[in-house]
Amino acid sequence: MDAHALRRQGWTISAIARHLGRDRKTIRAYLNGERVAGQRRQAPDAIVPFLEYCAQRLADDPHLWGTVLFDEVVELGYRGAYSTFTRALRRHGVRPHCEPCHAATGRDVAVIAHPPGEEIQFDWLELPDPPAEWGVGEHAHLLVGALAHSGRWRAVLAESEDFPHLVQGLDQVVRKLGGTARRWRFDRMATVCYPSSGQITAAFAGVAKYHGIGVDICPARRSNRKGVVEKANHSAAQRWWRTVPDGVSVEQAQSGIDKLAVRMDRRRRRVGEAMTTVGELAAAESLLALPALPFPAxxxxxxxxxxxxxxxxxxxxxxxxxxxxxxxxxxxxxxxxxxxxxxxxxxxxxxxxxxxxxxxxxxxxxxxxxxxxxxxxxxSFTDRAPCKSKVRRPPSAAALAEAERLRGQATGSAAERVVINLDTYAAVAERLRTAPTPEEEPGE
Incomplete structure (x- = not known):
């Protein structure tokens, strides 16, 4: 405002710059309208070289997570921060609009407090359309376990959701977590409880006793009671399974989900007034020691x-x-x-x-x-010379005799089928030899 006022009074740009304590280029830019007060100058947009790749990825998969796309462009050379990246995606309008996803209705949500080391939540995640090399059918199966207090989670691929695979998966998950909490929470899966009543089965009661833990079953149609593992399922499905390529082995896929789970430990959390991470919270949880060997299923x-x-x-x-x-x-x-x-x-x-x-x-x-x-x-080997293919071998005498027999049988069967009565033809011929008499003329 002062620069424009002094300019109208006839001041030079140098005089205005000395009077206001600013650089001459800055005064000239404001006077020429190149800069506007209150608007910061935009730094060069680092996402421009990657816009075409981001647009193509989001056109192929409109629901691709921004974190997944950020990991990909970082490997391609992007050096900006995640917040700058997502802000640029919104500014350039790269993500296509999906109308069904914007029709969600609100509902009340209560946050359940979980003491440290108190609860682990487990759930099966069905993964559709696995690679054909796995030979598991239409779905692969991922057992996910999450510490309810800190949010740390680990997952294990399994061929089935039956009782032995569940027991093996539970043992592998808790060993990846570094110990077990005092209680395990499940939904009403038939390998753990009777779905109608929620009562623990005798087989799984033996597993719980072997590990020295208690078991909690979610109420019917209340999946929010295990919201921590449900969020882990969402992350595993969107950030890992959606990007698994064809031809990958089960071991390579397991390595990929392990790397994602470790990377998710860097998520930031606020505890009171202090900032920490999921990994630091999980390290502070007091978990129970595990048996030397898994349950002998x-x-x-x-x-x-x-x-x-x-x-x-x-x-x-x-x-x-x-x-x-x-x-x-x-x-x-x-x-x-x-x-x-x-x-x-x-x-x-x-x-x-x-x-x-x-x-x-x-x-x-x-x-x-x-x-x-x-x-x-x-x-099974033999030292006999292979059969010669370029030789002349006409039909043998036995084959010719069999052919004649078949021809005779065919002729005889045809004669038996045709029956001709010659008496009728003889009677007609006898009548035609003499002319008819006047008494035999018709109409007489």
Whole structure:
């Protein structure tokens, strides 16, 4: 305002700059309308080189999380902060509008206080359309466990949601968390309780007693009671599963979810007036020690024998006796033991091996199986020369005789089918030999 007023009075730009204590370029910019009071000059937008990539990713998937897209552009060379990135996405209008997602209705929400080390919340997350190489069908299964106080969570991929896989997944999750809380919370899954009443099953009561914890079941149709693990499910589905490429192995996918869970420990939390992180809160929780071995549940999986006499299990291959290619066998493993058994459909055990580490890519062969397979393969070999293909071999006498027999049989059958009565033709011919008399004329 002062610069414009002094300029109208005839002051030079240098005089105005000396009087107001500003640079001449600043005074000239305000007088020429290049700068406006109250509006800060925008720094160069660092997202411009990445706008086309962001627009393409959001056009392919309008519900892609901003955190996932931020991780991708950081790997491509973006150096700005996350808040600057999301503000630029909104300013440039990169994300397409989705009308159904903007029709959510509000409801009352109460925050439940969870003391440190008091509760772990568990839930199954069904992942649609897994890679075909996994061989798990239409859905993959992810068991997610979250500490209710701090929000730290870990997850484990499983082939099924049955009782043995649940027990194994629970043991792996709590070991990844570094211990167990005093109580476990579940929804009304049939492997834990009777869904109609919420009463704990006898089998899972043994698991709870083995770990020395209590079990809480959510009331029917009250999934908000385990909102911490539900939010972890949402993060796992949107930030990890949505971006899993085709052709990835189960072990690689498990490594990806582990990395995401560790990265989520850097989330900031406010406790009173102090700022902390999820990882620091989880480290301060007093968790119970875990048993040395998992609960001894028995795991059974059906596998197909390969032509090489091998059975695939958890990223490794185990040998069976020869003569079973394509047969269905059952792999049995008791949790906590380092051996596995392979049985036929009739429950006859045909092999027993020491387990290799999951995902190690090892081939475990029994010496007896190797010798038997070599003998079977060598026995099928022959030193006879291969049959010649370019030779002349006309039909033999036996073949010609059989052909004549077939022709005669065909002729005889045709004669039997046609029946001709010649008496009728003879009577007609006899009448035609003489002319008819006047008495035989018609109409007489």
């Amino acid at each position: 028995q795991l059974e999986l059906v596998r197909t024998v390969t032509p090489q006499g091998l059975v695939a299990f958890r990223g490794n291959h185990y040998s069976v006796p020869p003569g079973l290619p394509g047969a269905q066998v059952t792999v049995t493993m008791r949790l906590g033991e380092d051996t596995l058994r392979i049985a036929t459909a009739g429950r006859a055990v045909i092999a027993q091996h020491r387990r290799a580490p999951d995902g190690a890519g090892q081939t475990v062969r029994d010496a007896g199986h190797v010798i038997a397979l070599e003998r079977a393969v060598l026995a």
